Amino acid sequence: MATHRIVIVGGGFAGLWATRALRRAPVSILLIDRANHHLFQPLLYQVATAGLSSPDIAAPLRHILRGQENVEVRLATVERVQPDARRVHLDDGSSVDYDTLLLASGATHAYFGHDDWAPFAPGLKTLDDALLLRRRLLLAFEHAEAETDAEKRRAWLSFAIVGGGPTGVELAGTLAEIARHTLRREFRHIDPASARVRLVEAGPRILSSFPELLSAKAQKQLERLGVDVVTGSPVEAIDAQGYRSNGLFVPARTVVWAAGVAASKLARSLGVELDRAGRVPVLPDLTVPGHPEIFVAGDLATVIQKDGKPVPGVAPGAKQMGSYVARVIRDRLAGRPPPPPFRYRDYGNLATIGRMAAVVDVHGLKLSGLFAWWFWLAAHVFFLIGFRNRLSVLINWAIAYWSYQRAARIIIGHKNDDAG
Amino acid sequence: MATHRIVIVGGGFAGLWATRALRRAPVSILLIDRANHHLFQPLLYQVATAGLSSPDIAAPLRHILRGQENVEVRLATVERVQPDARRVHLDDGSSVDYDTLLLASGATHAYFGHDDWAPFAPGLKTLDDALLLRRRLLLAFEHAEAETDAEKRRAWLSFAIVGGGPTGVELAGTLAEIARHTLRREFRHIDPASARVRLVEAGPRILSSFPELLSAKAQKQLERLGVDVVTGSPVEAIDAQGYRSNGLFVPARTVVWAAGVAASKLARSLGVELDRAGRVPVLPDLTVPGHPEIFVAGDLATVIQKDGKPVPGVAPGAKQMGSYVARVIRDRLAGRPPPPPFRYRDYGNLATIGRMAAVVDVHGLKLSGLFAWWFWLAAHVFFLIGFRNRLSVLINWAIAYWSYQRAARIIIGHKNDDAG
Numbered sequence: 006m007a008t009h010r011i012v013i014v015g016g017g018f019a020g021l022w023a024t025r026a027l028r029r030a031p032v033s034i035l036l037i038d039r040a041n042h043h044l045f046q047p048l049l050y051q052v053a054t055a056g057l058s059s060p061d062i063a064a065p066l067r068h069i070l071r072g073q074e075n076v077e078v079r080l081a082t083v084e085r086v087q088p089d090a091r092r093v094h095l096d097d098g099s100s101v102d103y104d105t106l107l108l109a110s111g112a113t114h115a116y117f118g119h120d121d122w123a124p125f126a127p128g129l130k131t132l133d134d135a136l137l138l139r140r141r142l143l144l145a146f147e148h149a150e151a152e153t154d155a156e157k158r159r160a161w162l163s164f165a166i167v168g169g170g171p172t173g174v175e176l177a178g179t180l181a182e183i184a185r186h187t188l189r190r191e192f193r194h195i196d197p198a199s200a201r202v203r204l205v206e207a208g209p210r211i212l213s214s215f216p217e218l219l220s221a222k223a224q225k226q227l228e229r230l231g232v233d234v235v236t237g238s239p240v241e242a243i244d245a246q247g248y249r250s251n252g253l254f255v256p257a258r259t260v261v262w263a264a265g266v267a268a269s270k271l272a273r274s275l276g277v278e279l280d281r282a283g284r285v286p287v288l289p290d291l292t293v294p295g296h297p298e299i300f301v302a303g304d305l306a307t308v309i310q311k312d313g314k315p316v317p318g319v320a321p322g323a324k325q326m327g328s329y330v331a332r333v334i335r336d337r338l339a340g341r342p343p344p345p346p347f348r349y350r351d352y353g354n355l356a357t358i359g360r361m362a363a364v365v366d367v368h369g370l371k372l373s374g375l376f377a378w379w380f381w382l383a384a385h386v387f388f389l390i391g392f393r394n395r396l397s398v399l400i401n402w403a404i405a406y407w408s409y410q411r412a413a414r415i416i417i418g419h420k421n422d423d424a425g
Numbered sequence: 426m427a428t429h430r431i432v433i434v435g436g437g438f439a440g441l442w443a444t445r446a447l448r449r450a451p452v453s454i455l456l457i458d459r460a461n462h463h464l465f466q467p468l469l470y471q472v473a474t475a476g477l478s479s480p481d482i483a484a485p486l487r488h489i490l491r492g493q494e495n496v497e498v499r500l501a502t503v504e505r506v507q508p509d510a511r512r513v514h515l516d517d518g519s520s521v522d523y524d525t526l527l528l529a530s531g532a533t534h535a536y537f538g539h540d541d542w543a544p545f546a547p548g549l550k551t552l553d554d555a556l557l558l559r560r561r562l563l564l565a566f567e568h569a570e571a572e573t574d575a576e577k578r579r580a581w582l583s584f585a586i587v588g589g590g591p592t593g594v595e596l597a598g599t600l601a602e603i604a605r606h607t608l609r610r611e612f613r614h615i616d617p618a619s620a621r622v623r624l625v626e627a628g629p630r631i632l633s634s635f636p637e638l639l640s641a642k643a644q645k646q647l648e649r650l651g652v653d654v655v656t657g658s659p660v661e662a663i664d665a666q667g668y669r670s671n672g673l674f675v676p677a678r679t680v681v682w683a684a685g686v687a688a689s690k691l692a693r694s695l696g697v698e699l700d701r702a703g704r705v706p707v708l709p710d711l712t713v714p715g716h717p718e719i720f721v722a723g724d725l726a727t728v729i730q731k732d733g734k735p736v737p738g739v740a741p742g743a744k745q746m747g748s749y750v751a752r753v754i755r756d757r758l759a760g761r762p763p764p765p766p767f768r769y770r771d772y773g774n775l776a777t778i779g780r781m782a783a784v785v786d787v788h789g790l791k792l793s794g795l796f797a798w799w800f801w802l803a804a805h806v807f808f809l810i811g812f813r814n815r816l817s818v819l820i821n822w823a824i825a826y827w828s829y830q831r832a833a834r835i836i837i838g839h840k841n842d843d844a845g
Contacts, residue, residue, distance in 0.1 A: 058478035060833040067611035080567045147500045191487035413480040
């Protein structure tokens with residue numbers, strides 16, 4: 006009998022965890038990813054805000070999996086799935102057949118039908134996104150320094166982060182710290198501390214996935230760091246000069262999109278109905294209706310649990326789905342009965358806000374402020390893959406903590422590659 | 426009396442050392458650079474070969490100079506100098522007047538009239554260059570892994586480094602180590618160790634600035650690391666498939682240019698005769714003939730000393746020129762007689778070859794092999810600017826040394842951004 010062929014699309018938390026959980030299974034795995042690395046996405050905002058460099062939060066997939074002999078890694082983009090032929094088509098024109106498929110290609114940022122906003126309000130999903138954001142944020146201060154017109158200068162010193170979820174909160178808090186502390190004394194014509202950082206949220210409160218008490222605490226902490234938190238403010242337009250909300254135009258040369266995600270377009274080729282965000286509603290065993298040989302996991306999947314609650318789009322959810330899919334596959338191949346439906350184990354919810362400020366909601370334990378920040382720090386360093394990365398991240402953070410400096414304030418790429 | 430205005434173009438070794446040596450002078454300095462950072466160029470090849478990340482070898486100019494109150498830093502490109510008006514013109518259309526000008530905009534790689542080779546054989550002068558090279562080098566192995574045709578696969582596993590100077594030697598040695606050690610066990614269809622790394626030199630020996638004995642030792646060490654050293658082999662053509670030398674076409678999908686540099690084009694606007702490489706032949710006090718208010722230093726200058734020897738284009742030379750220019754300016758402003766003509770103090774010549782191999786020529790002391798490598802390591806860590814960088818570099822190197830791993834094997838940028 007030929008070896009069972011598994012194709013896994015995406016080397017994020019879901020895909021990588023599934024791959025590793027199949028290390029002793031009698032299968033042959035092809036892991037396909039567009040990037041050559043697994044990315045520790047929860048710290049991506051640190052690369053965007055010049056605190057960490059790319060290799061600190063990324064590790065080559067080949068290296069992670071070099072010892073797992075039933076895996077082959079391929080650097081490629083999957084264009085579409087052909088479910089009836091059990092085949093995926095790659096961007097280089099070739100195709101690969103599978104017996105079992107796991108789609109875990111994640112999400113990208115989405116502009117809710119306003120794709121024309123993209124050039125003016127980049128999002129944050131990949132390392133390239135992070136380096137673009139870093140360039141824009143650092144260059145805004147340079148433009149302000151060179152600008153002689155007071156009004157234009159103010160527009161360069163106005164930053165808007167659209168979306169009050171964890172990413173928006175992290176970006177806003179860190180940017181305020183950069184403006185107030187990191188850049189102090191470095192400019193001659195502007196005072197970076199006069200920069201305005203607005204966190205613009207459409208809904209009534211930021212961090213809506215947290216209890217209301219913690220949302221309120223997070224807002225207070227952000228305000229103490231110098232962020233203007235603007236809630237109830239859906240964005241209606243964005244261009245190179247600023248954004249409009251509630252009918253009012255707000256000048257801001259640098260706008261960052263942290264508001265919406267949409268599932269990878271790959272899901273469309275499955276031929277099943279998707280939810281509003283383009284995700285695949287999967288069965289309780291994470292397979293696609295009508296296709297028990299196709300699994301979907303991570304941000305690409307919508308999983309409604311028995312209690313009616315959806316699994317949140319966070320790293321632990323993706324890891325758990327990945328491991329679960331591996332378990333279903335192993336049981337099938339061994340002729341065992343299937344495991345019980347997937348159930349998300351919620352270990353809690355963390356968000357960092359800035360220097361020594363965070364909110365934590367773990368098993369009913371609600372923390373905010375300095376202690377929550379230490380909790381957040383420990384959890385993130387612990388979960389970073391690879392000894393080297395952990396050490397390097399710790400050192401960078403320790404130095405940043407004492408000196409207010411940010412190690413990676415290096416502009417890469419063309420300096421004119423901005424919206425202006 | 427108005428403050429004496431000094432414009433310094435370029436924040437490399439020459440420009441930065443001049444700026445710092447003027448910290449107590451009664452002047453107002455404008456330091457203009459295209460990049461926001463000072464770059465420790467001697468380690469740039471480590472970024473290209475994925476051993477270090479960009480922030481390890483770069484530091485923001487603003488940050489370095491934040492405490493020096495007579496300096497203003499501007500991120501801009503100088504388009505041309507207008508010597509009669511004592512004015513420089515920037516790319517944003519604005520201009521700046523000076524009383525004294527220091528041009529230290531350095532060199533870029535040059536293709537000796539074959540600019541059409543540039544897309545197929547990128548060079549290494551900036552961080553963006555290094556990241557492009559890193560992408561090409563890492564992607565070549567990915568292409569080879571995906572290729573099914575044996576001959577095409579061999580072409581992807583063939584690398585040519587054109588130019589046997591220090592940069593070429595460093596790149597070739599490190600690339601051989603990556604192929605033989607770092608990538609071991611990570612691929613399923615290719616053996617990375619079968620990659621051919623050719624170091625192609627037009628002249629009769631590599632490292633021609635070193636004594637012949639050390640050139641020979643370096644060649645032996647390179648060959649032990651797995652590099653094919655090809656001397657007496659001027660390159661006649663380069664395209665996406667390979668290069669031609671001595672009438673013979675050699676397939677190689679990845680060619681790196683480490684052969685020629687030319688001075689920054691800015692020199693042309695001075696209206697004086699330049700040397701063959703586009704450098705400015707300066708007077709013994711590093712001023713431009715006919716323009717005592719214009720200094721040129723670093724790779725942009727040709728300085729012939731009393732003994733007829735030119736100052737080599739290395740970091741210590743640039744630093745010494747920068748400090749010298751500052752001294753001339755200080756003496757002038759104080760009404761003191763000028764200092765004696767510039768004289769290069771030669772502390773020796775170092776080149777690293779690869780894992781535990783280097784050559785050192787210091788005051789007649791000639792070393793090669795492991796001891797030379799430790800010497801090289803100590804010198805480079807010592808001269809890296811900034812505590813954080815030094816520590817991070819040391820840690821990365823220590824880990825690389827023990828594990829053969831390279832911390833920065835992360836492909837950034839579009840994967841199709843290659844010559845193929």
